[in-house]
Amino acid sequence: MTTRPRLRTALGLFLLAPLAAVPALAQDSTLRVGLGANITSLDPHFHVIGSNSALARNMFDGLVNQDDRQQLVAGLASAWRAVDDTTWEFALRPDARFHNGAPVEAEDVAASLRRVPNVRNSPSSFLPFVRAIAAVEVVDARTLRIRTREPFPLLPNSLSRIAILPRTLEQAETADFNSGKAMIGTGPYRFAAYTPGDRVEMEAAQPGQSGATWAKVSFRFLPNNPGRVAALLANDVDVIENVPTTDVERLRKDSRVQLASIASNRVMYLHLDHEREQSPFVRGRDGAAIPNALRDARVRQALSLAIDRRALVARVMDGEGTAAGQLVPEGYFGHVPGLAAPAADLNAARRLLGEAGLPNGFQLTLHAPNDRYPNDEKVAQVLAQMWTRAGIPTKVEAQPGNIYFTRASNREYSLIMGGAAAETGEASSVLRPLLASFNAERGDGSGNRGRYSNPEFDRLLGEALRTVDDAKREALLRQATELAIRENGVIPVLFFANSWATRPGFTYRPRTDGWTLAINATR
Known part of the structure; x- marks a missing residue:
């Protein structure tokens, strides 16, 4: 397997990651995606499971994000540093906005971190990612400091797994997300509709702030392998994930399909x-x-x-x-x-x-x-x-x-x-x-x-x-x-x-985590 660079933590140094240039948005474009697994909830703090996390990442950001090879890049924070062994400081992007237009401020981050341990009935909690946190100090609207109980060099890595929500949703229940009421994030796409067991519909967030390349995205749940491949070949979807291994060689020879794997x-x-x-x-x-x-x-x-x-x-x-x-x-x-x-x-x-x-x-x-x-x-x-x-x-x-x-x-x-x-x-x-x-x-x-x-x-x-x-x-x-x-x-x-297949004219940039993100699909 490909050797990846090690994750490093340098005390006292800012860790900077440039923001990607915002691609042009094709206003009339729609991307149709066939997913290989259903989700258990739209609540991004409810269940540590890949299908939930991947879908949520289209609509929510963390303070820190991960790139296609799981290296840390800027999310809602433009920079972060370890002040000392148990204190980290994060500087928020001044242009960061929630889908409702409200600015992302340090208190929103603090509220999101407080919510994680209190999500009820979680089958697999996000608590391990925030357990080391002893206190969150809001320095000002764009700056916060996070203190850990003991040295915890992996705090930025862990925070890359926590979606940031508006402070008004700190007490929101999982049902509020599933109904769409609480689906307010900062990701490239905003929530439009959810039909359990069938699909999630999204729309591009505000132009200029989201990085969205598609006007609309439809994520369909197609866990049946033959059905997912058939949907691609019938042009019912443009991209599918989890290409059935039994079909890889056949599809590799099919001019109607392009494969990507990692x-x-x-x-x-x-x-x-x-x-x-x-x-x-x-x-x-x-x-x-x-x-x-x-x-x-x-x-x-x-x-x-x-x-x-x-x-x-x-x-x-x-x-x-x-x-x-x-x-x-x-x-x-x-x-x-x-x-x-x-x-x-x-x-x-x-x-x-x-x-x-x-x-x-x-x-x-x-x-x-x-x-x-x-x-x-x-x-x-x-x-x-x-x-x-x-x-x-x-x-x-x-x-x-x-x-x-x-x-x-x-x-x-x-x-x-x-x-x-x-x-x-x-x-x-x-x-x-x-x-x-x-x-x-x-x-x-x-x-x-x-x-x-x-x-x-x-x-x-x-x-x-x-x-x-x-x-x-x-x-x-x-x-x-x-x-x-x-x-x-x-x-x-x-x-x-991890493998994906696309229709002619579409390409997908593969990720080691297997997540299917609309921003990785291009035409």
């Missing part, structure tokens, strides 16, 4: 029930209840060794991906050199089961989404076959994402499939939500649906998040990764490739 930051992984003494979908070979076998490290290792990751990538993903042995790909800050995906070894898997007192194996059910990730249900079915061959008869129950993720967050399952992306461009953004000991108050383990918990992992991660020196912080992240992977806190399976 290595992804998203990993498909498995969460296992580490906590409960009895787990609802772990059963003996005769179907009787047994103690939770997933709590045994030998069983978890057996499950991992039974997976032929390279065969999955080659045969199920049609080569569009990479076998994963950790949670961030090569080139990302915190990646562990040499920590490769383990080779499949059925004999070793069976031996470990015997050592765990389960020579005849046990029954298991894998729960997975069927409309969230490329080939998600197919991958689940092949995983079940691999485990069955190792002596663990496995059933698959696949569900639409809007049902699946809610039930998975409620911990109704024993073994689940998920996907996670290095959303801040470095390893802590996946280590903390997936593997830190669950603590709702602190926001740790917000996506830790298996309740893995190891005090030494927590110590290493916590120290990394406080360490300003890049080399020392990366060493700590690597140690934490090696510990969690050795224990199979989660089981990484594969890294995706």
Whole structure:
């Protein structure tokens, strides 16, 4: 994979990123986009999930944004600096306006940061991105200082994930966003309409301030792979994301289509029930209840060794991906050199089961989404076959994402499939939500649906998040990764490739985070 520049933090120096020139707006132009996954809400603070975040980014900005390679660039802040180890100062753009015409001021930022921990019923909270903040000081309308409880060099990276709203929306409920009432942002496009399960319509924001290149944009939810491709070939949409891997070669030869792809930051992984003494979908070979076998490290290792990751990538993903042995790909800050995906070894898997007192194996059910990730249900079915061959008869129950993720967050399952992306461009953004000991108050383990918990992992991660020196912080992240992977806190399976297809005359500039943004599409 392509090596990316490291993310650096220089204390006492302004970090400046020039604003992109505003492209000309074609007033009569409409862009029609076919998305590969539905959303759970329009509320940009409700759910840390890629489909929500990508759609929201078309309508909302952060203080800091990320470019196509997840490097930090100016958002609503034109400059930022670390005043000292625990104080950051942000200077707001004087031209920044909300879609209702109101200027963006420091108090709006402060109110947005206060809102994040108070969003109710979040399946996966944005709290980890703001947890380090101890106080926000409004210096003047264009300047604010953010104080952290301890040194936190990744504050600008974390704030790139937080949408800024008008202060009047601090108490807004998620339902207010879904109705459109609270959809006031600063992004290139303003909200126009939302039909749940069908589409979101947007319009260009005020000319001269938004960077919008299309007068109107229609984002349609087309999770069915054949249907999404058919919509493109029938000219019903201009761009589709998540090109089905089975169609890549065929579409590459089709003159009606242009493809764009890039290595992804998203990993498909498995969460296992580490906590409960009895787990609802772990059963003996005769179907009787047994103690939770997933709590045994030998069983978890057996499950991992039974997976032929390279065969999955080659045969199920049609080569569009990479076998994963950790949670961030090569080139990302915190990646562990040499920590490769383990080779499949059925004999070793069976031996470990015997050592765990389960020579005849046990029954298991894998729960997975069927409309969230490329080939998600197919991958689940092949995983079940691999485990069955190792002596663990496995059933698959696949569900639409809007049902699946809610039930998975409620911990109704024993073994689940998920996907996670290095959303801040470095390893802590996946280590903390997936593997830190669950603590709702602190926001740790917000996506830790298996309740893995190891005090030494927590110590290493916590120290990394406080360490300003890049080399020392990366060493700590690597140690934490090696510990969690050795224990199979989660089981990484594969890294995706991000791909888009467009009609003739349209092009799409790909992003490592897989987000589909209207500003990346041109004609």
